[in-house]
Every structure is written in C-alpha cells, then in structure tokens.
Amino acid sequence: xxxxxxxxPEVSQPAHALWFDRKKYVTINFVVQKPTDVQVDIQPxxxxxxxxxxxxxxxxxxxxxxxxxxxxxxRERVHERTINFLxxxxxxxxxxxxxxxxxxxxxxxxxxxxxxRDWEHEEDEGxxxxxxxxxxxxxxxxxxxxxxxxMGDLSDSD
Numbered sequence: 001x002x003x004x005x006x007x008x009p010e011v012s013q014p015a016h017a018l019w020f021d022r023k024k025y026v027t028i029n030f031v032v033q034k035p036t037d038v039q040v041d042i043q044p045x046x047x048x049x050x051x052x053x054x055x056x057x058x059x060x061x062x063x064x065x066x067x068x069x070x071x072x073x074x075r076e077r078v079h080e081r082t083i084n085f086l087x088x089x090x091x092x093x094x095x096x097x098x099x100x101x102x103x104x105x106x107x108x109x110x111x112x113x114x115x116x117r118d119w120e121h122e123e124d125e126g127x128x129x130x131x132x133x134x135x136x137x138x139x140x141x142x143x144x145x146x147x148x149x150x151m152g153d154l155s156d157s158d
Contacts, residue, residue: 006039006048012060018112019099024092028085044068066096
C-alpha cells in the first residue's frame with residue numbers, strides 16, 4: 001500500500017535543519033517547537049517533512065540526498081523541540097561532503113558542528129581502545145567473574 005503523497009502547503013516555510021555525518025548514518029535534526037501533524041516520506045534519494053509548530057506555523061522541507069539511503073533502516077523521532085532523522089547510508093564508510101545532491105546550500109541547512117567528526121581519518125585511532133575494551137569484556141565474562149579489571153591505564157594523568 002502506498003503512503004499518501006505529501007503535498008507542499010500553499011503557505012509554508014522550511015524548518016531549520018542541523019545535520020552531521022557518521023560512517024553508517026547521516027543524522028538530521030529539524031528544529032520545530034512542539035511539532036504536530038508530522039508527515040514524513042523517506043525515499044532512497046530524497047525526503048519530505050511537513051508539520052506544524054506550537055503556533056500553527058506550517059513547515060515543509062524537501063531535500064534530495066547527496067547519496068542514497070536505505071529507507072527500511074532509516075527512521076524519524078519526534079521530540080519536544082526537534083524532529084530527528086537517522087538515515088542509514090546505502091554506502092557505509094563513504095563520507096558525505098554535503099547533505100544535498102545540489103552543491104548550492106539552502107540557508108535552512110547547517111552543519112551540526114557539536115556532533116561533527118572527521119571520521120574518515122580515524123580508521124586506526126579508535127581501534128586500540130576498542131580492542132582493549134573487548135579484551136576487558138572478555139576477561140570479565142571468562143573465569144575471573146569475581147575480580148574487577150584494573151583501570152589504572154585509563155587515567156588522564158599522563
């Protein structure tokens with residue numbers, strides 16, 4: 001069964017969007033105060049969001065993705081001040097230099113610098129910590145269940 005098509009309202013404005021890129025996902029937060037009547041359509045190459053805020057302003061965003069996403073493993077969550085989208089990339093480990101296919105950036109899209117990481121060049125950096133963590137978990141689940149692993153090597157005082 002097809003979802004009803006979201007039609008652009010005659011009077012609307014785009015909601016401000018903050019986005020950031022990760023290895024497997026792209027995250028977009030649309031800033032809307034107390035969103036209601038939220039309609040969402042996620043397709044492999046684009047998404048549409050239509051909703052109202054607490055003062056009945058109508059928001060409409062349509063964006064064509066930089067690259068394809070997996071629609072069945074992408075989701076949205078409505079919060080008090082934002083509508084959060086987690087979009088699973090069709091090609092993991094490929095960085096998105098921008099959110100949209102079109103290089104011209106609309107004024108309503110901003111990079112979420114608080115959450116941005118240049119993960120392309122951190123291939124090996126986190127691996128040692130991850131391996132250490134996995135060893136610790138392994139230790140805790142093996143024979144010595146009663147002992148607490150030493151955490152001395154994790155202190156900041158170097």
